Amino acid sequence: MTQSGKAVKLPVKNARGFFEIRMESIGGLGANVAGKILTEAAIIGMGMNGAGFASYGSEKKGTPVKSFVRICEGDQKVRINSPVEEPHVLAIFHEALAKSVPVTAGAVPGKTVVILNTRKTPSEARDFLKLEGGKVGGIDAMEVAVATGSRVNMVMMGAIMKAAGFYEWKAVEEAVLAQFGRKYASLMKANMGALQRGFDEVTFGEFPVDGKYPAKPFTREEPNLGYETAPIGGTIYSVGNMRFKDLSTSRTGTIPLFLLDNCTRCGECDITCPDYCFVWEKGKDPKTGKEGMILLGIDYQYCKGCLRCTYICKFDALDPAKEAEQDMDKITVKHKFLK
Secondary structure, X not given: OOOOOOOOOOOOOOOOOOEEEEEEEEOOOOHHHHHHHHHHHHHHHOOOEEEEEEEEOOOOOOOEEXXXXXXXXXXXXXXOXXXXXXXXXXXXXXXXHHHOOOOOOOOOOOXXXXXXXXXXXXXXXXXXXXXXXXXXXXXXXXXXXXXXXOOHHHXXXXXXXXXXXXXXXXXXXXXXXXXXXXXXXXXXHHHHHHHHHHHHHOEEEEEOOOOOOOOOOOOOOOOOXXXXXXXXXXXXXXXXXXXXXXXXXXXXXXXXXXXHHHOOOOOHHHHHOOOOOEEEEEEEOOOOOOEEEEEEEEOOOOOOOOXXXXXXXXXXXXXXXXXXXXXXXXXXXXXXXXX
């Protein structure tokens, strides 16, 4: 029963009687906490039953995270704890995840509402994710989080509430207060503002199954190596493996923007960078005419957005900028060995 005394009915259920949510994210964006809040709001605030849990590897910023929420009506018990394979709501917290993780696996047209943190329109998001069809939503959660002084998870929770269609605002508000109110009381206004904007500003589009993209059924990820096939400890068995590293999913909205006209080629940024993102080549300095190593720019494939280079640069040649506002294809300079 809710506080009003009315039993909450789920708008849709799967064959087992559950409404299920899956959040695809990276460490640092708060998907795990979002799952806890949405689960507690349904159980404590709305008198339902459910379970919320997360799956992740190394517990650090930038690594892939999956958060699951499974909700049922109050007269049913939760007897399963398996991952959510075919969610009713699939929320993708970072669009760069789609490059390396099968985030849309198990999305079923007519059942799954997909929400992407992006500046793209729903149509562009559908093409970017190569979805078979169905309902797709887009919300620039990073921009809203920065504008409100909150976090991406609060914005995405607002969008999830709208897609789910049964969450009561007061229940979620009280769950957020229970999670953050004591320790971060000063942020509650910002958090609730982000939650409201996520609910209000997410936009949706409906797309038919038109054969444009194939279905992506859910499959369990299995490791390539096991106790019988793992190499000897410390062995590098993939030669030149740094070439395939992609740290773009570690960024949380900001990048160092290289301003060529201010650069003196002092090299302090290159010394400071932990991932060797800066691209140099031998040539003639256009300012002095001297031969030497010339800094061409940044290869953002290797940049995780730590912004250390912007702090060390004394000449304002590196400026913190919003990634969503940049054309990354135009400003990225590839290392020679990738050409």
